[in-house]
Amino acid sequence: MGVLVKKVELSWLDRTYVWPVMKGMAITFEHFIKQLFTPTSKRYTIQYPDMKKEIPEGYRGLHELKRFEDGAIKCVACFMCQEACPARCISIEAEEFSDLNITQGFEEKRPAIFKIDMLRCIYCGMCEEACPKDAIWLRKEYEVAAYDRLSMQYGKWDLMNTYAQADGKDRISQDPTPSVPRRTIVM
Amino acid sequence: MDKLASMLHMTPAIFWMVAKVVIVFSAIMLLASVWTWVERRGSAMIQDRIGPNRAAIFGKIRLIGLSQLLADGIKFFFKEDLVPDDANKGLFWLAPFLAFVPALIGFAVIPFGKSFVSGGVTYHLSVLDPGNGMGLLYPMAIGGMAVYGVLLAAWSSNNKWSILGGMRASAAMVSYEIGMSLAVVSIFMTTGGYDPADVIKAQGHLPWAWNIVRQPLGFIVFFTCMYAETNRLPFDFAEGESEIVAGFNTEYGSMKFSLLALAEYSHLMTASALVATLFFGGWQVPFVQNPTVMLSVASFLLKMLFFAWVFVWVRWTLPRFRYDQLMHLGWKVMLPMSMVNLVFHAWRMSQGH
Amino acid sequence: MFITFALITLLGALGMLLQKNVIMAGLCMVAAFFGVAGLFVLLANPVAAALQIIVYTGAILVLVLFVIMMLNSHEEEKAQAPHPIQRWASVVFVSALAFGAVKLVLGSSGVKSLAASGEAMPQAMTLQKLGFALFADHLLGFEVAGLLLLAAMIGAVALTKRNL
Numbered sequence: 219m220g221v222l223v224k225k226v227e228l229s230w231l232d233r234t235y236v237w238p239v240m241k242g243m244a245i246t247f248e249h250f251i252k253q254l255f256t257p258t259s260k261r262y263t264i265q266y267p268d269m270k271k272e273i274p275e276g277y278r279g280l281h282e283l284k285r286f287e288d289g290a291i292k293c294v295a296c297f298m299c300q301e302a303c304p305a306r307c308i309s310i311e312a313e314e315f316s317d318l319n320i321t322q323g324f325e326e327k328r329p330a331i332f333k334i335d336m337l338r339c340i341y342c343g344m345c346e347e348a349c350p351k352d353a354i355w356l357r358k359e360y361e362v363a364a365y366d367r368l369s370m371q372y373g374k375w376d377l378m379n380t381y382a383q384a385d386g387k388d389r390i391s392q393d394p395t396p397s398v399p400r401r402t403i404v405m
Numbered sequence: 406m407d408k409l410a411s412m413l414h415m416t417p418a419i420f421w422m423v424a425k426v427v428i429v430f431s432a433i434m435l436l437a438s439v440w441t442w443v444e445r446r447g448s449a450m451i452q453d454r455i456g457p458n459r460a461a462i463f464g465k466i467r468l469i470g471l472s473q474l475l476a477d478g479i480k481f482f483f484k485e486d487l488v489p490d491d492a493n494k495g496l497f498w499l500a501p502f503l504a505f506v507p508a509l510i511g512f513a514v515i516p517f518g519k520s521f522v523s524g525g526v527t528y529h530l531s532v533l534d535p536g537n538g539m540g541l542l543y544p545m546a547i548g549g550m551a552v553y554g555v556l557l558a559a560w561s562s563n564n565k566w567s568i569l570g571g572m573r574a575s576a577a578m579v580s581y582e583i584g585m586s587l588a589v590v591s592i593f594m595t596t597g598g599y600d601p602a603d604v605i606k607a608q609g610h611l612p613w614a615w616n617i618v619r620q621p622l623g624f625i626v627f628f629t630c631m632y633a634e635t636n637r638l639p640f641d642f643a644e645g646e647s648e649i650v651a652g653f654n655t656e657y658g659s660m661k662f663s664l665l666a667l668a669e670y671s672h673l674m675t676a677s678a679l680v681a682t683l684f685f686g687g688w689q690v691p692f693v694q695n696p697t698v699m700l701s702v703a704s705f706l707l708k709m710l711f712f713a714w715v716f717v718w719v720r721w722t723l724p725r726f727r728y729d730q731l732m733h734l735g736w737k738v739m740l741p742m743s744m745v746n747l748v749f750h751a752w753r754m755s756q757g758h
Numbered sequence: 759m760f761i762t763f764a765l766i767t768l769l770g771a772l773g774m775l776l777q778k779n780v781i782m783a784g785l786c787m788v789a790a791f792f793g794v795a796g797l798f799v800l801l802a803n804p805v806a807a808a809l810q811i812i813v814y815t816g817a818i819l820v821l822v823l824f825v826i827m828m829l830n831s832h833e834e835e836k837a838q839a840p841h842p843i844q845r846w847a848s849v850v851f852v853s854a855l856a857f858g859a860v861k862l863v864l865g866s867s868g869v870k871s872l873a874a875s876g877e878a879m880p881q882a883m884t885l886q887k888l889g890f891a892l893f894a895d896h897l898l899g900f901e902v903a904g905l906l907l908l909a910a911m912i913g914a915v916a917l918t919k920r921n922l
Contacts (some may be wrong), residue, residue: 236625239723246451246722253450263455496785538884542808549816553788556823560781568827575824579817586812599885 273358278343280359281334283377284352289390291378292353295329299345299354307338308345315393328393332374336362357381417526425532433512436713437670442474444670444717451721477663484659489562492656496561501657501664504554508672511547514539515678516602517709518688518702530688530702535602541589542599544679545582548634551672552578555636555643555653558665562656570652574643577633577731581640584739585630588623591747592616592683594754605687612691617684622746624684626739631676633735636669638720640731647725677712681705760800767793784823791815805888 231237253261264271273279284292295312313330343356359380364370372380379389442457446469449456460476461467488497514537518530529535533543552575559571593599595616596607608615617624633640644652654665681687685708688701696704726734770790777783791814798807892900 239719242722243718246718249453250447250450250718253453258455261455262453265455496782538802538804539808540885542805542812542885546808546811546816549812549820552816552820553785556820556827557785560823560827572824572827575820575827579820579824582812582817593885 273360277358277360278341278346278356280336280357280362280380281339281345281372281377282355282357282381283332283374284355285378285390289388290393291328291374292351293329293332293349294351294353295327295332296350298348298350302344302348304342304344305338305340307335309333309335329374332377334372334377336370336372337367359384421528425530429512429517429532430509433509433671433674434667436674436710437667438474438478439471440670440673440713440717441477441666442471443714444720445473446470447714447717448721451718481660481663486659486661487656489564489656491563493561493563496557497656498661500554500558500561501661501668502554503557504551504668505664505671507547507550507554508668508675511544511551511672511675512678514541514543514601515675515682516605516687517678517705519696519698520602521698529602530698531601535600537600540598540600541593541604541679541683544675545586545589548672548675549578549582551634551668554665554668558657559643559653562653564655566649566651567653567655569649570643570645570655573645573728574636574653577636577640577642577735580732580735581630581633581739584626584735584743585634587740587743587747588620588627588630589683591620591623591743591750594747595619595750601682601687604683605689608686608689610686610689610692610694610696612686615684615686615689620684620746620750622742622749626743626746627683628680629734629739631680632716632719633731635672635676635716637673637716639723639726641725642728642731645725673713673716674709677716678705678709680712681708760797763793763796763800765793766790767797780826781823784819784826788815788819791819805885 258265259269286292295310297310297312300308300310309331310329310333311331312327315326315328341356345354346356354377357380362370375391379391381387382389446456448454456470457473458467458470460470460473462472462475466472488494513532516529516531516535520527520529520535522528533539537543539546555574556571559567559569559574562568592604596604598604598607604616612618632638636643642652644654646652649655654662657665687708688696688705690696690700690704693700767790770786770788770793773786774783774790777786791810795807795810798804798810
């Protein structure tokens with residue numbers, strides 16, 4: 219399968235080479251002048267640490283484990299996300315807990331350990347799709363970096379606090395004593 | 406001036422000589438290093454970017470990116486001075502100097518301002534006074550020497566890419582030097598002298614009497630060949646970073662690399678000074694018959710810096726030639742063109758114009 | 759000054775002969791050329807100095823180095839041991855040449871004018887004078903040399919290019 223290359227016939231002016239060069243120089247000079255008289259803030263370049271790009275809706279960034287209003291974790295440790303994850307970066311260990319106030323005598327599940335290896339995660343959003351409780355969201359934070367591999371292992375509390383500052387919520391580091399009966403809360 | 410000279414126990418003539426050497430060469434070195442900044446910022450502007458602007462003194466003074474120069478200098482100084490194991494150590498060390506010195510001293514004969522008389526003594530504003538007998542042959546001779554820096558840097562690194570770069574540089578240099586020389590010879594011919602002072606005087610203060618109008622063909626040839634001589638894009642075959650890594654300076658780092666880069670920019674400065682002198686009336690100020698000394702220096706500087714900027718401008722406009730295209734252009738276009746130019750002006754002179 | 763340039767020339771020439779490395783030998787040759795150029799300047803002939811550097815160091819030696827690099831042979835070819843007669847003949851021939859050259863130079867008008875002073879001192883060479891010498895005084899020699907070089911070039915092209 220050969221490809222036919224169309225040969226462009228150049229006019230004598232183009233063949234002198236001098237004229238096309240001048241045209242090219244004019245174009246670059248136009249860009250130069252335009253850029254020179256544009257204030258820095260209005261140029262295309264986003265000066266990263268000072269300025270940040272506007273993240274579009276539906277962006278899949280760092281995960282957040284959602285919580286109820288009282289601070290209890292929404293996740294019920296059903297392992298759906300762990301199953302769905304193509305990169306196998308989620309590892310969950312479930313535990314049972316019971317609280318008369320909430321569970322009315324039944325035993326309920328929640329994750330004791332919920333770990334995401336951010337070095338393995340490909341931010342595909344499958345866990346978000348799989349979650350029946352809408353407990354894991356991928357949101358707009360993208361500056362996920364650390365000095366060592368261990369700090370890239372996000373635990374349960376890290377994941378619950380990833381957007382605490384952005385949303386103006388308190389950071390939590392232990393399961394609160396739930397005050398509202400869980401079953402009445404509408405999601 | 407005489408007082409200063411007597412303070413330093415020198416005769417005024419020697420003091421003037423020393424002052425000229427120091428001022429001119431440090432000015433060129435300074436301009437060359439500033440031009441690395443112009444190159445980076447200019448290229449950024451041309452490509453709708455911003456360019457280096459983050460380096461800051463004490464975290465505050467950015468000087469529109471000029472402090473990047475300082476940062477680069479400090480960085481180059483403290484980098485490890487690597488020499489490859491199989492390199493020819495002596496030549497590897499010598500090559501940056503061989504590149505740098507010719508680039509710098511080529512400027513010596515070019516007058517950068519009008520001569521003036523003070524206390525019965527004529528002071529010439531060029532490092533070598535006019536009438537030295539070498540005239541414009543000198544920068545051409547020195548320009549021919551510049552290739553040795555590239556060639557030796559390439560060969561002593563003992564690296565295939567480097568040697569390819571060095572070979573390309575030497576071939577390009579030899580083939581373009583002929584066209585360039587012929588273009589210059591036709592200027593010598595119409596001027597009737599080969600001293601830069603004569604060339605400038607013959608051009609006068611009227612822009613339409615300058616050699617650019619008299620010999621446009623010669624200008625095109627000379628200017629194109631200058632790009633090949635200084636190893637700048639579109640003819641930077643010695644470097645050719647997309648083809649042969651970084652060409653002749655692949656193995657260079659730290660201060661040696663910085664010296665090679667400085668050599669390139671000093672060469673650029675000398676080349677643009679030559680273009681200004683030969684084709685644009687040197688220090689002549691347009692429409693001013695008897696300019697003051699300062700005005701003439703400013704005029705020369707303006708012309709020189711404009712051409713230095715054109716070097717940058719062209720670099721970011723035109724892509725690199727292919728090697729065979731370079732040879733084609735050099736031998737089959739530039740050489741005949743300069744021949745035609747030469748013969749045409751010889752014919753005109755024989756007609757008594 | 760003379761001693762400096764003479765030393766540079768001689769040391770360069772010596773280095774060129776003694777260096778095993780071809781490129782280094784070439785560089786020593788550059789040094790020798792520079793010394794000669796300096797001597798030309800001392801002889802009030804800056805034009806010859808400039809031409810020396812433009813033509814020899816700027817063009818010819820660059821080409822030579824180019825060819826050396828292109829072939830890039832690290833192995834030294836073993837030179838055939840010269841026949842004793844060859845050796846002695848070359849010694850005799852070279853010394854005869856050197857003797858002739860020295861005699862020619864000593865007998866020329868240039869050397870005599872070196873001793874002269876005042877008005878008779880030779881003026882500095884300029885490009886104009888060189889032009890007159892080439893195109894008026896020695897026009898025939900110049901043209902013959904040009905013709906020879908042209909013939910040599912055509913011959914080289916014809917020999918190297920197989921299918922014309």
